[in-house]
Amino acid sequence: MSMTRRASLATIATAIAGGLAADAFSFAGADAAPSTEPRQKIGTLEEIRAKGEIAFAYPDANSPARAMLLTNGDVVAYSLICTHMGCEVAYAQETETLTCPCHGSVFDAARSGKVERGPAPRPLPEIAIQSSQDGDLYAVGLSAPIFGRPESIEENQALYGTGDGR
Ligand code: FES
Numbered sequence: 184m185s186m187t188r189r190a191s192l193a194t195i196a197t198a199i200a201g202g203l204a205a206d207a208f209s210f211a212g213a214d215a216a217p218s219t220e221p222r223q224k225i226g227t228l229e230e231i232r233a234k235g236e237i238a239f240a241y242p243d244a245n246s247p248a249r250a251m252l253l254t255n256g257d258v259v260a261y262s263l264i265c266t267h268m269g270c271e272v273a274y275a276q277e278t279e280t281l282t283c284p285c286h287g288s289v290f291d292a293a294r295s296g297k298v299e300r301g302p303a304p305r306p307l308p309e310i311a312i313q314s315s316q317d318g319d320l321y322a323v324g325l326s327a328p329i330f331g332r333p334e335s336i337e338e339n340q341a342l343y344g345t346g347d348g349r
Pocket residue numbers: 265266267268269270283284285286287288301302303
């Protein structure tokens with residue numbers, strides 16, 4: 184089955200109102216969710232509707248990330264670690280872009296984190312999101328490894344901790 188990494192907020196709300204079981208509706212990409220990555224609550228539909236974005240850390244406490252509601256109604260999420268040399272990018276709701284303060288790379292939030300301007304060599308890792316029946320949002324996987332990090336969550340946790348403050 185083909186799945187995309189995004190869904191519109193209206194679709195999510197309709198699915199939840201329709202009483203779908205938790206995880207029955209998902210806008211997470213199955214191809215983007217290696218089973219070793221954690222399932223972590225990041226906020227609620229109500230919160231992203233109100234603020235337009237939710238800041239969180241994923242897959243560990245040292246990995247800043249952002250979920251955002253785009254003007255077309257899609258909800259997407261990305262790691263904020265730049266793929267060039269690992270600086271933290273900043274999200275601008277007005278332009279729906281993420282810009283790196285170190286060397287000026289720009290990523291397009293509406294086009295899967297694609298590089299609009301280098302020197303970043305690759306898109307930002309996209310984070311797969313799932314919604315539960317009660318409107319909670321969960322991060323469940325990454326589309327690609329984060330810059331400078333081990334490729335597996337086990338290696339990552341060994342270096343940076345569990346991500347839950349322990
Ligand atoms: S670290 Fe982001 S552009 Fe260089």
